[in-house]
Amino acid sequence: MKGGCVECFIILGFLWAEITLGFGVDVQISEVKCIEEERQALLKFKHGLLDPENLLASWDSLEDCCKWKGIGCSNQTGHVIQLSLPGQNMVFFQSEYYISAPNLQGEISFSLLGLQHLTYLDLSSNNFSGKPLPAFLGSFPKLQHLSLYNTDISGAIPRQLGNLSSLIYLDLSGNYKLTEVHSLDWLSQLYSLEKLNMAGVNLSQAVNWPDKVNRLPSIIDINLAYCQLSMPMPPVLPNANSSSTLSSLDLSSNYLSSSIFPWLFNYTSLVDLMLYSNELRGPIPDAFGRMNSLRTLALYQNQLQGGVPKSFWNLCTLSSLHLGYNNLSGQLSEFMSNTSGCMADSLELLYLDKNKFTGPLPDNFGNMSNLIVLSVVGNFLEGVVSETHFSNLSKLQDLFLGSNSLSLNFSFAWKPPFQLDTIQLGSCKMGPAFPKWLQSQNMFTKLDISDAGISDTVPPWFWDITPRLDHLNMSWNQLHGKVPDLSSPKVATFSNNIDLSHNLFEGPIPPFPSNVGAIFLSSNRFSGSISFLCALTKGLLNVLDLSNNMLSGDLPDCWIHFKQLSVLSLSNNNLSGEIPSSMGSLILIQILRLGNNSFVGKLPLSLQNCKNVDNP
Ligand SMILES: *[C@@H]1O[C@H](CO)[C@@H](O)[C@H](O)[C@H]1NC(C)=O
Ligand SMILES: *[C@@H]1O[C@H](CO)[C@@H](O)[C@H](O)[C@H]1NC(C)=O
Ligand SMILES: *[C@@H]1O[C@H](CO)[C@@H](O)[C@H](O)[C@H]1NC(C)=O
Ligand SMILES: *[C@@H]1O[C@H](CO)[C@@H](O)[C@H](O)[C@H]1NC(C)=O
Ligand SMILES: *[C@@H]1O[C@H](CO)[C@@H](O)[C@H](O)[C@H]1NC(C)=O
Ligand SMILES: *[C@@H]1O[C@H](CO)[C@@H](O)[C@H](O)[C@H]1NC(C)=O
Ligand SMILES: *[C@@H]1O[C@H](CO)[C@@H](O)[C@H](O)[C@H]1NC(C)=O
Ligand SMILES: *[C@@H]1O[C@H](CO)[C@@H](O)[C@H](O)[C@H]1NC(C)=O
Ligand SMILES: *[C@@H]1O[C@H](CO)[C@@H](O)[C@H](O)[C@H]1NC(C)=O
Ligand SMILES: *[C@@H]1O[C@H](CO)[C@@H](O)[C@H](O)[C@H]1NC(C)=O
Ligand SMILES: *[C@@H]1O[C@H](CO)[C@@H](O)[C@H](O)[C@H]1NC(C)=O
Ligand SMILES: *[C@@H]1O[C@H](CO)[C@@H](O)[C@H](O)[C@H]1NC(C)=O
Numbered sequence: 285m286k287g288g289c290v291e292c293f294i295i296l297g298f299l300w301a302e303i304t305l306g307f308g309v310d311v312q313i314s315e316v317k318c319i320e321e322e323r324q325a326l327l328k329f330k331h332g333l334l335d336p337e338n339l340l341a342s343w344d345s346l347e348d349c350c351k352w353k354g355i356g357c358s359n360q361t362g363h364v365i366q367l368s369l370p371g372q373n374m375v376f377f378q379s380e381y382y383i384s385a386p387n388l389q390g391e392i393s394f395s396l397l398g399l400q401h402l403t404y405l406d407l408s409s410n411n412f413s414g415k416p417l418p419a420f421l422g423s424f425p426k427l428q429h430l431s432l433y434n435t436d437i438s439g440a441i442p443r444q445l446g447n448l449s450s451l452i453y454l455d456l457s458g459n460y461k462l463t464e465v466h467s468l469d470w471l472s473q474l475y476s477l478e479k480l481n482m483a484g485v486n487l488s489q490a491v492n493w494p495d496k497v498n499r500l501p502s503i504i505d506i507n508l509a510y511c512q513l514s515m516p517m518p519p520v521l522p523n524a525n526s527s528s529t530l531s532s533l534d535l536s537s538n539y540l541s542s543s544i545f546p547w548l549f550n551y552t553s554l555v556d557l558m559l560y561s562n563e564l565r566g567p568i569p570d571a572f573g574r575m576n577s578l579r580t581l582a583l584y585q586n587q588l589q590g591g592v593p594k595s596f597w598n599l600c601t602l603s604s605l606h607l608g609y610n611n612l613s614g615q616l617s618e619f620m621s622n623t624s625g626c627m628a629d630s631l632e633l634l635y636l637d638k639n640k641f642t643g644p645l646p647d648n649f650g651n652m653s654n655l656i657v658l659s660v661v662g663n664f665l666e667g668v669v670s671e672t673h674f675s676n677l678s679k680l681q682d683l684f685l686g687s688n689s690l691s692l693n694f695s696f697a698w699k700p701p702f703q704l705d706t707i708q709l710g711s712c713k714m715g716p717a718f719p720k721w722l723q724s725q726n727m728f729t730k731l732d733i734s735d736a737g738i739s740d741t742v743p744p745w746f747w748d749i750t751p752r753l754d755h756l757n758m759s760w761n762q763l764h765g766k767v768p769d770l771s772s773p774k775v776a777t778f779s780n781n782i783d784l785s786h787n788l789f790e791g792p793i794p795p796f797p798s799n800v801g802a803i804f805l806s807s808n809r810f811s812g813s814i815s816f817l818c819a820l821t822k823g824l825l826n827v828l829d830l831s832n833n834m835l836s837g838d839l840p841d842c843w844i845h846f847k848q849l850s851v852l853s854l855s856n857n858n859l860s861g862e863i864p865s866s867m868g869s870l871i872l873i874q875i876l877r878l879g880n881n882s883f884v885g886k887l888p889l890s891l892q893n894c895k896n897v898d899n900p
Contacts, residue, residue, distance in 0.1 A: 318349035318357055322364045325398025326355070332393035339369075339387050356404070363401035370431070371409030389413060394420050401426055403450070408433035414461060416440075422447040433481070434458030441485070446470030457483035457507065465489055468496040479505040483534070487511040494547075498524050505532040509558065514539035524550040534558040536582065544569055544588075556580040560606065564588055568607070573598045582606040584635060591618055592636070597625025608637040608659065615643035616665065623651045630654065637661040637684060645669050645690065650676045659684035661708060668693050669712070671700070678702055686710035686732060694721050706730040710757065713737040718763075722746065730755040734783070741765035754780040759804065764788040771795035771819065784808065785829065793830070795819055802827035806853065813837035814859070820845065827851040831877060835859055839883075843867045853877040863887055 330343055342353045349364065350357035356366030371387040388410040396402075402424050408431045417437045421430070422444025428451060438461030445454075451474050456462060463486040471480075477500050487493060493513060497506060513535065524547040533551070536558040543566030544559070555577050564586040572581070573595025584606045591614035592607065616636070628651045637659040644667030645660065653676040665688040674680065678701040685692075685708065692714040698721045707728050715737035722731075723745050729752045739762035747768050749756070767789055770782075782796070783804040792812035796803060799822050810833040817828075823845045831853040838861035839854075850872050860882040868888030870876075876891060886892075 317347075317362065318355075318364060319362055322399055323349040325395045326352070326364070326367075328395030328398075329393045332395075333388045333390040335388055337387065358401065361401070364399050365401050365426075366404040367396075367399065367402060368404060368406040369410065370406050371411075371434075391415050392418050392421070394418060396420070397423060400424065403427060404429040406431040407435060408455065410435055412437050414438045417442060417456075417459075417462060419444045421445065424448060426450050428476075429453040431455040432459070437462055439463065440465045441470075443470040446473040448474065450476055452476050452502075453479045455479075455481040456485055457481045460484050460486070462486065463489070467491055468493055471496050472499040474500065476502055478502050481505075481507040482511060483507045483509040485511055487513055491515055494545075498547075502529065504529050506530065507532075507534040509534045509536045509538070511538055514541070524548070528553055530554060531577075532556040535562070537561040540564055543567075544583075546571070549574055551575070553577055555601075558582045559586070561585040566590075568593055568612075570595045572596060576600065578602050580604040580606075584608040584610065586610050588612060590614070594619060594622065597623060597627045600626030600630055602627050602630055604633040605631060606633070606635045608635040608639070610639050612636070612639040613641065616641050616660070617643050617646040620646040620648050623648045628652050632679075633657040635659045636663065639663055641665060643667070645673060645685075647672055649673050653677065653679070655680055657682040657684075659708075660688065661685065662687040664688065665690055667691070671695065671698050674700060674702065676701070680704065682706040682708075684708040685712050688712070692719075694719070696720055699724055703727045708732045709736060710734040711736070715739055715761070718743055718746070726750055727752075729753055732757040733761070734758060735760040737761070738763060742767075744768075756781065757783040759783045759785040759787065761787055764790065766791035767794045769794050771797055781827075792816075793835070798822045799824050801825060804829045805833065806830065807832040809834055811835060813840075814854075815840050818842035818845075823847055825849055826872075829853045830857065831855045833857050838862075839864055839867075841866050844869045847871060849873055851875045854881065855879040857881055859883065867891060 326343070326349055330340055340353060342351070346352060349355055350362070354367060354369040355364055357363060358365050369388060391412060392407065397420055403426050405427060406429065412435050414436055416439035417432065419442035422442060427448050430448065430451060430453065433455045434457070437459050441456070441462060441464050443466045446469065454477060468490045480503065487508065493515065528551050530551050531553055532555060539562065541563035544564055549569065549571040552575055554575055556579060560582045564583070566588065567590035568583065568588055570593045572593060576599060578599055579601050581602065581604065588610040590612065592612065596602065596605065631652050632654050633656060635657070638661065641660065641663040643665065645665055649658070650673055655677050656679050658680060661684040667690065669685065669690050669692050671694050680702040681704060683704055683706065687710060690712045692709065692712050700721055704725050705728055707725065707730065710732040711734070713736060714733070716739040718738055718740040719733065728750055731753070734757045742763055742765060747770065764787070767784065781802040782800060785804040785806040785808065787808050790809040790811065793805065793810050793814060793816050795816050798820055800820065801824050803825070804827070806829045812835065814830060814835055818840050825846055826848045828849065829851065835857040836859060839859060841864040843864065843866040847869060849870050852870070852873060853875065855877040858881065862885040863883055865888055868890045870891065873891065
């Protein structure tokens, strides 16, 4: 997120997904004592594990293994039917998994075979350090639930998994060293399988995977994201028909490079379809209009062309439509020419960003009265956006109109019906007066009104900005006047960027919130010293650009606080004096510009080798 481009929030926001482990499966508390052979099997299993945090303490202290942590027994037979020892929760961010702290390490001992009545096995988010997925895991005839998510297992998936004929739930995701070498043959034997998650597993050799996956008669949810799938799609799959129960299909972040495959449209039961981050080409087929259970359609980051089919308006349940980062074109008014279909009521998230749409923003956007996010950033839209566009959008939270050629024309007294969180209007012309309607918005966390043709002072009410603000970009306007103290807690606590560069601001640089990450004030008329810096003791600053101002005086000697600083530009000011030795502590500095000042002396030794330095 460095550099803080607002468009990125769209994509990142969508990719964040917290994956929680530990299912609410009832561990039956029973009076039955466990069976001695199974107790021994469990103790041998434990013997193969490293348990630095002593999580399995109860396994030593209690006689009855049915009462051990993670163990569930049948109240009728006393057999161990559940072994559930998932590690910590973790998060999935872009293509990477981060673990907080794996609980158990070691290996999955084959002594587990002593637990032949097991129906539920969850060892996810423990660390088996690259050991292979043991083939004996295919030998549990009653197993319904198997989760080895994110366990750092590796090697080939043993085809013996196909023997798990009772399996309903299989999660092998997050194991990037795991490879499929049997073309998923074993998969088609899993007749009861409802949920399959292999996200991140290397399926590059699974050539006819669509056919294998389509043969699962009970399947509801398939996740094959980040699987290195590359095979061009076959046009016909006999088993893809409307009697299928498939509800969620995620093939995102692969190398699929065909046009959108026709058999998909036979899955009329699909609710969530994720095909983003592939290389899909051609038009978006009209046939999407037949998928009348669809709730989420994510096609962003492909190379799709043409317009948005009008058949989408027939979809009464569609709530998220993500078409950003493609090569779509045509007038938006064409797609919006008849908005009387159901989708006008159901749509909540609409992303059309980074395409080649042209023409004005159609008036009847206002018909989608449940819209929460609207993004058309980075197209070729032109014309005037007025308050009638928004009159019914009372639920809108995130508005992205930037990087088009739009003008905003709101009446001075306009009171919008919404409270926005993200306001991205960079390059939308809205001047010369400072936009008064912003005064009604007191929840926003991101604001970009850069390059907006505003030639005004910033009204005092504005600086009372929301304390949650983490991105403020007002650069490339003609804003003038002084900037007040921004450090007081009642004002902003910027945790990220503030960009006021390329304006006409004057007077001293004000105090900033102590957790600010990047300050861009270049090309203004700021004067006085830069002593404000020494109050930023939290050390979170990574970019400071004060170039092209009228700053003067000595450099302060508090650089010891700025270990995170990677860009420091002070060039073209009237700063003077010696370079303080504490600057030597800028260990992460990549760009250092001090030119066109009146410094004397030398750079600290540690900075002299830094590449991007323009010396004083
Ligand atoms: C602010 O907006 C300008 C122009 O729209 C852009 O060049 C700049 O990178 C933005 N600043 C930040 C910190 O994102
Ligand atoms: C097992 O015992 C629990 C609690 O004693 C009870 O709620 C449950 O119904 C029992 N299950 C069976 C299958 O008898
Ligand atoms: C698993 O443990 C090994 C050392 O046994 C370590 O190198 C590796 O980073 C750990 N993996 C994770 C995901 O923590
Ligand atoms: C398990 O699968 C393997 C290979 O698929 C097969 O040869 C074997 O007979 C199966 N074992 C059982 C017990 O079904
Ligand atoms: C995936 O597997 C193929 C074939 O086994 C191998 O060539 C490729 O390097 C693997 N990819 C990764 C990222 O490990
Ligand atoms: C859709 O399903 C029908 C059978 O219900 C089948 O004849 C047809 O080939 C399928 N279409 C595609 C594109 O797979
Ligand atoms: C439809 O798909 C199911 C499995 O999903 C299959 O059992 C059935 O034979 C298919 N029907 C047709 C007509 O292809
Ligand atoms: C985008 O689509 C246009 C036609 O609309 C085509 O000429 C161009 O090559 C496409 N660009 C890419 C990167 O696919
Ligand atoms: C807006 O949508 C409603 C149905 O939700 C429809 O009746 C109406 O005609 C639409 N208005 C316009 C201008 O398309
Ligand atoms: C608009 O679409 C609806 C159904 O989606 C249709 O009934 C109506 O005739 C269309 N109106 C026009 C003017 O095309
Ligand atoms: C806003 O909603 C009202 C009432 O539902 C409707 O009459 C009006 O046409 C809508 N405005 C727009 C721009 O769709
Ligand atoms: C802006 O709106 C006002 C009244 O709402 C109108 O008189 C004026 O022509 C509009 N300006 C532009 C550039 O559209």
